[in-house]
Amino acid sequence: MNRAAIVAGMRTPFVKSGKAFKDLGPLRLGREAVRGLIDTHWVAPESINSLAFGVVVPEPGKPNIAREIVFEEKLPQSIEAQTMSSYCITGLRTIAATAEAIQSGRIECGIAGGAESLSHADPGIFIEPSTGLSMGQHGERTRKEWDVTRERQDEIALASHEGAVAARENLAKEIHPVLGVEHDSGPRPGTSLEALATLKPVFAQEGTMTAGNSSPVTDGASAVLLMSEERAKEEGREPLAFIRAMTFSAHEPLEGLLMAPAIAVPEILARSGLKLSDMDLIEIHEAFASQVLANAAAWERGWRGDETGPVDWAKVNVNGSSIAIGHPWAATGGRIVTTLANELARRDGTYGLVSICAAGAMAGALILERS
Secondary structure (H helix, E strand, O other): OOOEEEEEEEEOOOEEOOOOOOOOOHHHHHHHHHHHHHHHOOOOHHHOOEEEEEOOOOEOOEOOHHHHHHHHOOOOOOOEEEEEOEOEOHHHHHHHHHHHHHHHOOOOEEEEEEEEEHHHOOHHHHEOOOOOOEHHHHHHHHHHHOOOOHHHHHHHHHHHHHHHHHOHHHHHOOEOOEOOEOOOOOOOOOOOHHHHHOOOEOOOOOOOOEOOOEOOEEEEEEEEEEEEHHHHHHOOOOOOEEEEEEEEEEOOHHHOOOOOHHHHHHHHHHHHOOOHHHOOEEEEOOOEHHHHHHHHHHHHHOOOOOOOOOOOHHHEOOOOOHHHHOEOHHHHHHHHHHHHHHHHHHHOOOEEEEEEEEOOOEEEEEEEEOO
16 A cells, blocks of 8 residues: 655644634635645645644534635635534544545545534533533543542643653644644643642532643644655655554443543554554543543553553653643644654654544544654
8 A cells, every 4th residue: 555644734723612713614714724735835725635624612604624725724625524523533533534535545645634613512522422421420420430649640731741841842733723823732831730630620619620630621623634655755755754553443332431542552552563662652532530540550550452552651742742732622633643654754753643532532643654
């Protein structure tokens, strides 16, 4: 098969919902991410074969956001466009669909991404339909089952903020300013374990999950440019990385709503013939710090697959992740893949792992390689 290359990625700033982007819907945010990608990386619109875009909370009257982006950005109308929705793995789904089309030889160049305006979301969207519990309530259940402490959750949150603050200059290269906003609103330079420890639980009276160790409700969009290896060479582009493997998993929600990465990660490692210790960088989406820690423990113990060996936390989310940066659901996959590909290139690393959990007890995993 043809190798699918990650060539570039851009996104809007991720901004706390109800703030600077409160009057922008997902279509406008998606347009900004796609336009930023095309303009910043000198993409010839006529070279684009496909646009796969996602949204979890759709804009009324605009069910196919992908096709509307083509029209409103005046891109060639020959571009095939598909809209996808799969909760927090939506961005990975669009990347997978584009990569598979490239690998099969059906297309040579495509854009994948997603947008979310959670400023306009109904509160009911945060409830898991199959159980009637909120995502946070599920998180508290998982936290108890895996004996995750409040102190360790706050340490993950602090590391997320410290990583994002330290990476501000590098992350800025991936951001297309919108409405004068140039940076993410979430990363906090002054965060400390002492400050995080003062926050009260928000999902259970005797719980340990707080606003500080959970991802904030956020608006934003991301877009990723993928090409076949041959097309990238023809255009004189140096790929950031290639997609080595992709997988998706699902299980019973009451076994752990956000625990499906416990299936996906051992599976993708086994299929690719690699070990967790082979990874130069690991990106674990931070819906909640408790979920990050529970899934890592599940990998190490072999709860839903082969034991992976210990997680090297020095390799995890080195530029911060969703707790600090924010989590516009459909946009998170594109953000993570872009940042991982760029960081692998900066470090001249070989392998990078992406793990993203999703409501509905689903997950996606992806391995990038540079060789």
